[in-house]
Amino acid sequence: MHFNIVTLFPEFFDSPLSCAMLGKGVEEDLVSFSLTNPRDYTEDNRHTVDDRPYGGGPGMVMMCDPLSKALDGLKKPGRILMLTPRGRQMTQSFARELAQEENITLVCGRYEGIDERILEQYPIEGVSVGDFVLNGGEAAALCVIESVSRLVPNFMGHEDSGDEESFSHGLLEYPHYTRPAEFRGQAVPDVLTCGDHARIAEWRREKALELTLKQRPDILEDAELTVEDMHFMRKIRRSGGVETLGKNLYLALLHAPVLNKFGQTTAVSLTNFDVHDIARVSRTYGLGGYYIATPLEDQRRLLERLIGHWLDGPGRQANRDRTDAFGSIHTATDLAEIVAAVEKKAGQRPVIVATSARGAGNVSIPTVRKWTGDRPVLLVMGTASGLAPEVLEDADAILRPIRNLGPYNHLSVRSATAIIVDRVLGDAY
Numbered sequence: 001m002h003f004n005i006v007t008l009f010p011e012f013f014d015s016p017l018s019c020a021m022l023g024k025g026v027e028e029d030l031v032s033f034s035l036t037n038p039r040d041y042t043e044d045n046r047h048t049v050d051d052r053p054y055g056g057g058p059g060m061v062m063m064c065d066p067l068s069k070a071l072d073g074l075k076k077p078g079r080i081l082m083l084t085p086r087g088r089q090m091t092q093s094f095a096r097e098l099a100q101e102e103n104i105t106l107v108c109g110r111y112e113g114i115d116e117r118i119l120e121q122y123p124i125e126g127v128s129v130g131d132f133v134l135n136g137g138e139a140a141a142l143c144v145i146e147s148v149s150r151l152v153p154n155f156m157g158h159e160d161s162g163d164e165e166s167f168s169h170g171l172l173e174y175p176h177y178t179r180p181a182e183f184r185g186q187a188v189p190d191v192l193t194c195g196d197h198a199r200i201a202e203w204r205r206e207k208a209l210e211l212t213l214k215q216r217p218d219i220l221e222d223a224e225l226t227v228e229d230m231h232f233m234r235k236i237r238r239s240g241g242v243e244t245l246g247k248n249l250y251l252a253l254l255h256a257p258v259l260n261k262f263g264q265t266t267a268v269s270l271t272n273f274d275v276h277d278i279a280r281v282s283r284t285y286g287l288g289g290y291y292i293a294t295p296l297e298d299q300r301r302l303l304e305r306l307i308g309h310w311l312d313g314p315g316r317q318a319n320r321d322r323t324d325a326f327g328s329i330h331t332a333t334d335l336a337e338i339v340a341a342v343e344k345k346a347g348q349r350p351v352i353v354a355t356s357a358r359g360a361g362n363v364s365i366p367t368v369r370k371w372t373g374d375r376p377v378l379l380v381m382g383t384a385s386g387l388a389p390e391v392l393e394d395a396d397a398i399l400r401p402i403r404n405l406g407p408y409n410h411l412s413v414r415s416a417t418a419i420i421v422d423r424v425l426g427d428a429y
């Protein structure tokens with residue numbers, strides 16, 4: 001595999017490409033590199049490669065002319081990648097995809113970046129190595145080179161080591177140990193010295209699952225998981241995991257004050273579906289509680305009859321799962337009563353997060369998730385045409401609407417609740 005590196009600082013690559021495994025890869029002809037400096041394609045005495053940005057602002061921009069000439073001079077550019085924070089994220093699967101190429105060109109930006117017209121005139125793909133800003137694309141290019149080269153056949157010596165590494169199957173790798181068997185009083189795990197390869201493989205799998213669940217639950221979404229893996233993870237109690245987050249999240253379903261379709265503030269009747277479906281969401285995600293408020297006496301009595309049916313009445317015999325779900329329901333007359341009840345239960349006043357399908361909101365799902373990590377959060381959901389303005393005004397925060405960029409986002413309150421709760425807690429958390 002050949003890498004063309006287009007850089008204003010070719011010397012940056014001197015040692016990284018000549019030592020350790022990359023150096024060996026070059027010696028064995030598995031990988032090769034050529035360095036092209038756009039400065040060599042300048043025509044003025046000062047070899048200018050950058051200029052001030054049109055429109056003003058700080059810093060300099062890499063000019064089109066030297067860079068385009070440098071690119072035009074490449075014999076076999078292959079796939080052209082430009083290192084940039086706004087590019088596609090570098091991942092192990094992207095590295096695998098790139099390892100299939102024969103030629104790759106890496107364009108390293110400097111200063112504030114490259115004149116945009118280069119990106120429009122050449123088939124360049126942006127690649128980012130993370131959500132942070134480097135001085136230049138050289139260090140990022142090295143990350144791409146290293147991650148791709150090690151997947152070139154024969155580069156790593158024994159073929160299977162690349163297959164076991166972190167991210168290969170969507171999991172982080174298990175921990176490693178080597179001699180001595182005891183270090184400062186700490187022995188290596190017994191299982192690794194028992195000689196039973198099946199047990200060792202099982203232990204490693206479990207450690208990989210445990211670590212991934214703890215450090216990078218987000219990547220579990222794409223991991224290849226077996227039913228056994230899921231059974232194992234279900235048994236792991238996680239601090240800061242779904243158990244903690246779920247317990248800190250409370251739901252309030254208000255039937256007043258809400259808006260009717262004419263925009264008037266009103267009180268509405270219960271919907272049996274909302275009672276059932278949100279109770280099931282509450283139970284599924286292990287929430288702190290589901291509070292249903294209505295100021296209407298007859299509706300509260302109806303609700304209590306419903307709850308009684310499923311908790312202590314014939315429903316209990318008919319469907320124990322539903323009894324379980326109904327166990328998280330509490331009744332109230334209004335939001336103030338719910339806040340007081342949650343405060344009593346949690347020992348701390350909850351952060352009140354109102355929801356609305358309209359407006360811009362002032363808090364995002366990740367922020368609510370963060371709050372849920374260390375204090376009670378009460379998510380307030382409205383029935384009818386949504387919560388009355390005074391509820392939104394009095395709340396500590398208003399969540400950004402679901403599908404706020406779409407032309408239509410009129411979801412039922414039970415659908416909206418399920419979506420929000422899943423986004424806040426997520427399966428993998």
Ligand SMILES: C[S@@+](CC[C@H](N)C(=O)[O-])C[C@H]1O[C@@H](n2cnc3c(N)ncnc32)[C@H](O)[C@@H]1O
Pocket residue numbers: 082083084085086107108109110111112113114127128129130131132133134135136137138140
């Ligand atoms: C100082 S940075 C310019 C940052 C640019 N003004 C911005 O805010 O996106 C200079 C160069 O470093 C490289 N670079 C910086 N951070 C990077 C990252 N996270 N991934 C890939 N390349 C990066 C790019 O080539 C970029 O053009």
